[in-house]
Amino acid sequence: MATRPILRTVHVGTHMLKNRVGMPALTRNRAPSTYPTDLMKxxxxxxxxxxxxVSEAILITRQGTEWPNAPGIWDEKHIAGWKDIVTGVHEAGGKIFAQLWxxxxxxxxxxxxxxxxxxPVYAPTAIAARGGSSLESRDTLQYALISSSSMGYKQAALNAKQAGFDGVELHGAGGYLVNQFLDSSSNKRTDQWGGNIENRCRFGLEALKVLIEVFGRDVGVKLVPTGGYNDVGMPLEETLExxxxxxxxxDKLNLAYICLMRYGPKMQFEYEGVPRATKHDVVASYRHLIKNAKAFVNVDVTxxxxxxxxxxxxxDAIFVGFxxxxxxxxxxRIEHGKPFDNTPDLDLLYAGRGEDWSKGYTDYPPASY
Incomplete structure (x- = not known):
């Protein structure tokens, strides 16, 4: 019997993956004071x-935090914690990229x-995101702080390399910093980092080049063209362009992969009663532009x-998230035709009850084989 497509091997960057089913970044908030733990391993x-x-989103600097118990990678203790996790994944036969955030x-x-x-809180422009944790008062990211290396991407990549990660993924989605530069609703700059499309794309592309300096081909990027989360999104024509x-x-940078997050019901957000996501067929709109990297598709893919x-x-491959x-x-389970029949405890997605953070995290049983 022929092997089904998602179970075939595939070259991604310099690595041969044993199948085409990826695990994308999934925020779980089990890193007390930002440090990885044995439970995370x-x-x-x-x-x-x-x-x-792909690891949960890893903060590249202390400044970049959004909520408590998200992991970081800016000091030696972070590196040691992640190295233990990466070693464990490798010993179990896996590959792991760090998502830099x-x-x-x-x-x-x-x-x-x-x-x-x-x-200060950094942003392309002093415009607060509606509906999020940010405040109305905001400090604009100044020109002297613009470069992706000074924002911490270069050092974070070096730290990820020291920890043994197989590669890194630039978090370019979610309405976060890279996404904020791309989006004309959050980037009102009039210098070389804003205004026209080329300038709004500059920060993300420069960040990718910095990561490539450290990891070569083993760099990916995650994108969400539909916008929505954290109050980003543009009119359709501007989005497509x-x-x-x-x-x-x-794609000209010879990346390992580009992850396209497509539109789904969970991608729609409203701010002040106005829908924010720009609904369109992401795969049909952009997949043909990916000629050198591998194309991963994410969001509600069975x-x-x-x-x-x-x-x-x-x-070329898929990310199955939730x-x-x-x-x-x-x-x-896919290999053996077993159903996805465990019911997640939604109250435990982002933290365990009391002091036992294993609940809803590492206590889900495997199927019987």
Whole structure:
């Protein structure tokens, strides 16, 4: 019997992945004071059957925090904690990229980590995101602080390399810093970092180049052209023009992959009663622009649809998101025809009750084989 498409091997960057079912970044908030733990190691090792694991979003600097218990990667203790996790994933036969994250204007000026950073909240322009944790008062990111290296991407990549990660993914989605530069609703700059499409795309492309200096081909980027979350989104024509340019230019950099987050019901957000996401067919609009990198498709992709997308050339691989939380053996279930029948505890997605953070995190049972 022929192997189904999502279970075939695929070259991504310099790595041969054992299957085409990736585990995308999934925020779980189990890193007290931003430091990785043994419990996090157990969680990732359980899921090493994925073709590629992308870590939960990792803060590249203390300044970039949005909520408590999100992990960082800016000091030696972070590096040691992540190295232990990465080693565990490798010993279990897995591959893991670090998703590098700066939240920009989504950071709260009064958050403990933000206060400890001792620097302003950075954003392309002094415009607060509606409906989020940010305050109306905002400090504009100044020209001297613009470069992706000074924002911490270069050092974060070096730290991820030291920790042994197989690659890094630039978080260019979610209405966070890279996304804020891309979007004309959050970027009102009139210098070389804003205004026309080329200038709005500059920050994200420069960030990718900085990561490539450290990881070579083993760099990916996650994009959400529909916008929505954290109050970003543009009219359809402007969206198509902006993301077509960015994806075309990013693909010239010889990346490992470009992850396209498509539109789904969970992508729609309203602010002040106005829908924010720009609904359109992301795969049809942009996949043809990806000629050198591998194309990953994310958001509500089932294994069956994944087979079809790969067979039709609409994707090289898929990321299956939410189902990885209650099904640590997800790929093995696909291989053996087992259902996704564990029910996630939605109250435990982002933290455990009391002091036992394993609940709803590492306690989901595998199927019987």
């Amino acid at each position: 157990e969680y990732y090792v359980q899921r090493a059957n994925a073709g590629l694991i 700066h939240v920009g204007r989504a950071a709260h000026p009064d958050a403990p980590e933000q206060k400890l950073a001792g620097v 902006t993301y077509s340019y960015f994806i075309s230019e990013a 294994p069956e649809e994944g087979d079809q997308l790969i067979s039709e050339g609409k994707a 189902n990885w939380i209650p099904h640590p053996d997800l790929v093995k």
